[in-house]
Amino acid sequence: MSILVIAEHNNESLNGATLNVVTAAQAIGGDVDVLVAGSNCGAVADAAAKVAGVNKVLCADNDAYGHELAENVSALVAELATNYSHVLFPATTNGKNIAPRAAALLDSQAISEIISIESADTFKRPIYAGNIIATVQSSCPIKVLTVRGTAFDAAPAEGGSASVEAVSSAHNAGVSEFVGEEMVKSDRPDLTSADIIVAGGRGMGSAENFHLLEALADKLGAAVGASRAAVDAGFIANDMQIGQTGKIVAPNLYFAVGISGAIQHLAGMKDSKVIVAINKDEEAPIFQVADYGLVADLHDALPEITSLV
């Protein structure tokens, strides 16, 4: 068995999500190679080579891959994949964009968001918003998987000494073009790796009120998250949505403030270690998953918590 892990990066640094995928790859067994496809991404390849457990890094440094356009990167992955039994992507928006396209080029049925590896061909994954955990077995010669980061520990970023090999093939499909991007700038920790998350819902009432959450988050060194309703209402950026169709998180401590606890929201946070719910409705379903529930108006409770922690 030999496994190709597709690195997540921004051409400058290796995204931590890659490290969780390396751990999943090691659980399958066999040599673990990492593909860094990007433009001027040499530093990323060097970082990937230092990850413990990596055998070899393939670096495809070409303008065509600079913005991770799915059409171009999937063609590259499909070409390289024929040397491997498994191709693993992180279940990030980028991984989800490229993995199924690469799989279809290989006539392989991809498996999304695996949370455990039972054997080289059998995996567990959540379906129906996490209300069912399915054990699935693949008969595809090349298995293409996306890996849910919260389900696997990060491999150590240091300790490896893999070789870096340049890959020269340039796939430029010419059907898509990057126009621009607007990234949210924040000094707070990243949602998917934060130790503590303070999340707000529709109950926050306004974007201004989110400052109450942010004050608490800053005091705790926490990340800020949100329900879909809060994002839809424009209280906060889309990137903060937690849930079935947003980010999946599992911090040590999760505050759900003014969030009712819909199935779709729970799907993204119910694996958190400790859950605190603050809601003025004592019947809110979020209390059913909360370790500590406080029935209170968030306008009173949040400043008080911030002053006490």
Added chain:
Amino acid sequence: MKVLVAVKRVVDYNVKVRPKSDGSGPDLGNAKMSINPFCEIAVEEAVRLKEAGTATEVVAVSIGPAKAQEQLRTALALGADRAIHVVSDEDLEPLAVAKCLKVVCDNEQPNLVLLGKQSIDGDNNQTTQMLSALTGYGQGTFACKLEVDGEKINVTREIDGGVQTISLNTPAIVSADLRLNEPRYASLPNIMKAKKKPLDSTSPADLGVDTAPRVTMLKAEPPAERQAGIKVEDVATLVDKLKNEAKVI
């Protein structure tokens, strides 16, 4: 411009699905079935393009059991012009669905194919990308904004960290995210009119698609249950418990 929009019949999003007691799969019993919410957003976008004069025809397609006709009728009531039903009693994998859609694309020659980002039953998030691979067309997944600009389609996508805009040649394939639009409700007169709109049926075999599954479900089990917690009476108690009991702050 001709728009093809793919809709899937799925369990309603309000239903909390549990596994069957023998663990062989989801227990759907008589659960309410609906059009997949993301597909509804895709239909709405197609209809808006038609209302804006950009699209000339909107064709809805679904692969599924006889009853998937209900969801096609919903799409017609929302404003699609006609429907294609690929009748299949098995629950097909995304790759097989994409292969069926590829043949429908070959026959219909749409300039734009709209799909949902994700089925809320299988949570796959694959079909759009796979159809794009099979057709060789550009893909704009997780769209929160779509603009037709002559022969190009500009798509703004919800990605980790923010949003990204890409420009696609036509034909193009786009998947709808939650914030692309807010779907309308079908009016009663439109529901009546939809009953008379054309709906053609075919099958994967007629389309020449091998739908044999590549991945089998060995077991369906409930997720680990969380232990029920406690209610605390005030903020001071909460903070004390977090510090001294849970030791998380």
